[in-house]
Amino acid sequence: MNYRIVARTLGTMFIITSCCMIPSMLIAIYYKDDVSLSSFFLVSFTMTVIGILLKKIPKKSDLIRLREGYLIVVLTWFLVCFFCALPYYISGAIPDFFNALFESTSGVTTTGASALNDIEALPEAMLFWRSFTHWMGGLGILTMAIAILPALGISGFQMAKAEASNSNLDKTAPKMTDMAKILYKTYFCLTAVCFMLLLLGGMNIFDAAAHAFSAIATGGFSTKNLSIGYFNSAYIEAVLGFFMIVGSISFPLLYASMVRRNIKALVNNEEIRFFIFLLSSGCIFSGIVLYANGIFDNFFTAMRYGAFQVISVMTTSGFSTADYNLWPSAIIIMLLLLVYCGGCSGSTAGGVKIIRVLIFLKLLAREFKKKLHPKAVYTIRVKHETASNDTAVTAATHIIFFFLLCVLGGIIVSFDPGADLTTAFSASFSSTTNLGPGFGKVGPYGNFSFLQGWTKTFLSFLMITGKLEVFAVLMLFTPNFWNPDKYR
DSSP: OOHHHHHHHHHHHHHHHHHTTHHHHHHHHHTTOHHHHHHHHHHHHHHHHHHHHHHTSOOSOOOOOHHHHHHHHHHHHHHHHHHHHHHHHHHTSSOSHHHHHHHHHHHHTTOOOOOOSOGGGSOHHHHHHHHHHHHHHHSOHHHHHHTTGGGGTOOOHHHHHHHOTTSOGGGTOSSHHHHHHHHHHHHHHHHHHHHHHHHHTTOOHHHHHHHHHHHHTTOOOOSSTTGGGGTOOHHHHHHHHHHHHHHTSOHHHHHHHHTSOOTHHHHTOHHHHHHHHHHHHHHHHHHHHHHHTTSOSSHHHHHHHHHHHHHHHHTTOOOOSSOGGGSOHHHHHHHHHHHHHOSOTTSSOOSSOHHHHHHHHHHHHHHHHHHHOTTOOOOEEETTEEEOHHHHHHHHHHHHHHHHHHHHHHHHHTTSTTOOHHHHHHHHHHHHTTOOOOSGGGSTTOOSTTSOHHHHHHHHHHHHHHHTTTHHHHGGGSGGGGOTTSOO
8 A cells, every 4th residue: 555645645635625715714704703714724724734744745656556546535535524524613603523523524425414403593604614515525525636636746547436436537538637627617617607597586695606506516505494495486496406407417428518519418328318207207296296185285386396305305415495204105205216316427416326226227127038038148238338247236236235334324323312213214314325304303304413423423424435435435444455465
């Protein structure tokens, strides 16, 4: 293991993260919030000093192998979540450190779960920081650093492979630096458009910026206790719903369709078509069920509220306009299935990803065909390409293991005295899928504040594990990972 290159790379990540606190400092200056300003400055200064010291470590080799890539990715996410929690805690905005760490992890992983009873009581700088951590973590701090690391003589390929092994980034640009630039150009543009449209809907500049950060990152943090329900605007719901969907689509494909005007790249993509099919079916189903059960007297009102919640849940955003805990069980079961599927590969959404679900379904279909025609040879084709047996098995393994992790997490959370059975499994499920609000006590109008400190720390671990698609984190707990003869 090349620990020196790991340390030097982490130093760069710390410096980048410290720079990300500058906008929140400016907000604190504008609102004359000296306490928040000093806390951000202290944490930012500390991270910068640590980063500079780590970068001064002499290196023996520039080589980043797969093992180093995984270690850098996992350590970065855990350490950044820790440091991002410090402004909350030091300023006293969130006096309990476990709540601060939970809020920070939920923000950086774009989960959107909260451990706060009164969100609006936070200072404006901290409210901005909550949503900005969504935006910062949306495409990953690692992706941002890929554009800078080559200047240090470090290749970003292994890190990108460790963080986004399921994406199609390698087909977008020949160099990792170009990939990062492409992704963030797209990210900036979409955020700016969302911000302007929200301003047109009557939001003030502060709320529009915060919700634009959350929507494009499919995060779900709001500046209001009632989330999007506070605004009671069909226009705002439509804008946020559209950008939540956009955030759940592969960003390289979005770039190809917008900049290169290659709309066919979106239309012909099998994963996106299946994603839109599931999303549309869920919206229609929820609207019909809500209207049929008399939850809403008007069909269009039922469609409005049902569709927004389906979009918010399937994109793992977590915004809410109604308490879906009170809706019929059929809708709740459907929401659970949709959030498990999540968004597309190469997007900011969580879940197991649509591409894996698609491969898994085709694998099942192939097995049924083989039972009827044992001698026939069937191939699994996805995106006009043949998926190998290894790819199919990997997708199936990930889906099953993801589910087992949710179940195991639910069992562990159930030891918390404040968590009933529904709440325990819902908290585990929503944390691992990066949904945020779940069901039971942690529903859309509830929060995670009643859970004990160790429970919130464990759920924070599940958020990061789910964000990094399980294996990247759990691999570090296997003896083979630390064997120098493995994973070259």
